[in-house]
Amino acid sequence: MKKWILGLAMLGGMHTLTAQIDHSTPTAGKSWLAGGAQESYLSSPPLPLPALREADILWEKRIWRVIDTREKINFPFRHPAHSLFTALVAGIDSGQLTAYSPADDRFSEPLAPAAIWNRLNQTDTITIIDPITGAYQQQVVTNTFDPARILRWRIQEVWYFDTRHSTQQVRILGLAPLLETTGEEGTTVSYESPLFWINYAEARPWLAQYAVASSDNDHSRSSWEDLFAMRQFSAYVYKENDLLGRRLQDYRSGEDLLRKSKQIDRDLQHRKMDVWSY
Template sequence: MLALGLTLLFTLPGTCGRAQQATLPAPGSPAVEKSFPTPVNDIVADRQKTQSPALAGTPLRAADVMWQKRIWRTIDSREKINLPFAYPPRPLVSLLVEAADAGKIQLYSTIDDKFTTPLSALERTAINGGADTVAIIDPRDQSVSYRAVPRAFNPADFRRYRLQEITYFDKAAGSMRTQILGIAPLKDVYDETGNYLYEIPAFWVYYPAAREMLATEQAYLEGNDAGNRSWEDLFESRFFNSAIVKESNIHNRRITDYHADGRSRLLEAERIKAGNLAREQDGWSH
């Protein structure tokens, strides 16, 4: 029994050594690469994306429109309900610019509010804030030349959006309805020292032609990361807060043109809103 134990004692280390040598690659041979599964940044790999087409609008005859009023609104992305407009990974302005670059939608000039003039190449550059002139030195002869370099697009410069819409009374449906016509991101303009000066509309997007694209783009849904809400859903359900800044009038004035302080502007906006609601009751009474 003692002899058997000594035999195992001297044979086991040699066996372990041969096993280790069998697993090590030979010197100079290529290392064997192990394949790893592709990481999925979610609990499921086949998360269904927003692909539902935009629902067709209700047919509307000119004879059924008994009354209509054109309204301009502003949406401030700093308000809590409007935070999806400034969702850092993909804010709305980035979505619109990328869709235009891909040929999915058309951007229109802000020369008017009628979607008559597509943006030129120079105006597309102005969305980024123009271009900077950069000096280029040739190392061979030290000659200097200048080149215009477009500035990088910064979505943080767009904190508010302008909506153009028409509120109308549909006689066939017997109700007041609202149709969004256009969306215009408002760009903040600063001076050389970084002080805020004013905001200007960067471009117009004709909303009825952009609905199909917006129906395939997901809008962040607060409180539910598995939510499948599209931007078209957000606009059609009017899941945003906005302030009226203008209604169509004979003088083409904005509320700021005849009301100086903020409180008066809010009261005027509420008066316009209440007047539009009263029109629905007038439609029923007549």
């Protein structure tokens, strides 16, 4: 009797589950709850930044950092389907985001999407043999850019002390993907150059729509805007705003360069704590 009742209950549960799934439309784009395999993510607009007046700022310092995507905490930056580069390029191609010239990190010169892709998708001429005639022919091919080549990001931020709220805060100003340049003979050149700059204040609403890949809980994921707001990334200082506008590598090297980078970070944290020291 118990087995018979249990069997009816299981059949009823299967009928209820089947009734919830609509098989009349294609499953492309549907979440697994609706019978598809699409990952579900409900985006929300970013929280507005706190009101800040020029008169409220007692002290500020501009810092440039580098995010190395090969560090474990930065692995989401390299996800094949949910990378930061993919999200930004989608916004640039759709006209929702503006890319700025890499020559100036003040966002003064906009770049057309075509100019970016002309640099990324490089063309080359190769020699092929016609399988029928055996004659040599020249053919132009386009090398499609692989986002996995973006190994590091440059981030520009400003630290400031807000006298109105008596707190030290930080705001991200811009993001730039760095591309490693390769020499003519296949040797890697020892410098990187930014592809373009993105004004982070303009990009916040767009980045809030794109989820960050998570290794723990696929159902509870944060957006790229959440990641930067909570500073869930690792980065080191490579430049500070000084009198000569120098990078750290211009006057430090080796272990001295690493110590100087960490010292700048410590000074920022100590300044925050020393405000309340008597």
